[in-house]
Amino acid sequence: MTADRPLRADAARNRSALLAAAAEEFAARGPDASVAEIARRAGIGKGTVFRHFPTKDDLLAAVVLDRVDGLAGLAHELMSAADPGAALLEFMGSAAGHQRQLDLSFLREAAGINDRLDGERAELFAAITALVDRAKQAGAIRADITGMDVILLMCAPNHVVSFVPGAPPELWRRYLGIIFDGLRPEGAHPLPEPVSP
Amino acid sequence: MTADRPLRADAARNRSALLAAAAEEFAARGPDASVAEIARRAGIGKGTVFRHFPTKDDLLAAVVLDRVDGLAGLAHELMSAADPGAALLEFMGSAAGHQRQLDLSFLREAAGINDRLDGERAELFAAITALVDRAKQAGAIRADITGMDVILLMCAPNHVVSFVPGAPPELWRRYLGIIFDGLRPEGAHPLPEPVSP
DNA sequence: AGGTAAACGGACCGGGCGGTCAACTTGTTA
DNA sequence: TAACAAGTTGACCGCCCGGTCCGTTTACCT
Secondary structure, eight states: OOOOOOOOHHHHHHHHHHHHHHHHHHHHHOTTOOHHHHHHHHTSOHHHHHHHSSSHHHHHHHHHHHHHHHHHHHHHHHTTOSOHHHHHHHHHHHHHHGGGOOOHHHHHHTTTTOHHHHHHHHHHHHHHHHHHHHHHHTTSSOTTOOHHHHHHHTTHHHHHHTTSTTOOTTTHHHHHHHHHHHHSSTTOOOOOSOOOO | OOOOOOOOHHHHHHHHHHHHHHHHHHHHHOTTOOHHHHHHHHTSOHHHHHHHSSSHHHHHHHHHHHHHHHHHHHHHHHTTOSOHHHHHHHHHHHHHHGGGOOOHHHHHHTTTTOHHHHHHHHHHHHHHHHHHHHHHHTTSSOTTOOHHHHHHHTTHHHHHHTTSTTOOTTHHHHHHHHHHHHHSSTTOOOOOSOOOO
């Protein structure tokens, strides 16, 4: 559709600086980070931000899209790992830890904003479900866990750690360890009724 | 210090309506809920809100304080329960579930705003730690779990469920079940290095 | 009943937000 | 190198927020 002739050199430079600044700022302040502050951090004018992305939501969607793509790629790679349980744990660790950038709330905030993002997100969810099914078949996690369970739980460590102000940067690993132990079949207790859709 | 003669009847009525409305609105929209909307829900003018609480933060602190008091009372009660493990589980369930009102983020937002709240919060934390220690001594949970771990994890179910739009109201129980299984000694794997302070 | 202080409420204020625009600068191309 | 389109920018707009203020209403006391 769009002719999309190449960006001018300075525009391309500004665009990537903008995306980097936005990723940092959104990670630090959440989705409510101000466009003006992002522009300042990127060293460009506020107007330039809106030239590259017509709306703040579009900028957020672009940042989230990067992350979703990365996670989907990792999920596909890990499908051929030797140990399905370890693969799932590594995936959840990457979701939680990678520069502790982006938690599930971003996926919620960005839903419905951008059609392409919605598609990629569905693909990511499918890849996660496949990873979970493989781990279940290998007996690495209990049989009553669904893909949605993992999607919901995978960023909880990150969220939980965000409450302790001077937290060591790897503290999320502790809570991922605890939560993942809860997914294991060894000491599993029956779960109460409702199942996530 | 304050003479504190009794409130006029209408003022007392408005105050309790305000607190109820604020609790609902903060629960629904988070700490960013607008004062105007809270006032509308309570059926009073915006000016009246600021007559009862000089600042929006003070209103938030009052709402959080109610919740903290309730939880601290429950924690003390449960110290004499027969089964220490079940007592801890019940406590975490109450923290997560009780009209799924208030998660840890409120405790963070409200920190440093109100001296009394800070004190009550410290007391709540101490009570939780005692509950955790008793469960540890009974062998109901693994020995490497701290009070802070439970504080951080206890509202994760609530948070996690908030991402699924049409969630059944009791879905949080599922995730509390998973997380609590991760606290149990039965299938525990060693946890990675950093410990929460 | 009537006087009074307490309580009420909504217009109003300053500030910060997302987003727009027109004047200005700059990379590109022939 | 000249000319033009693409890109940049910061002042500006409307909106909503927390918080203030003062004219009005209302519960209480005697």
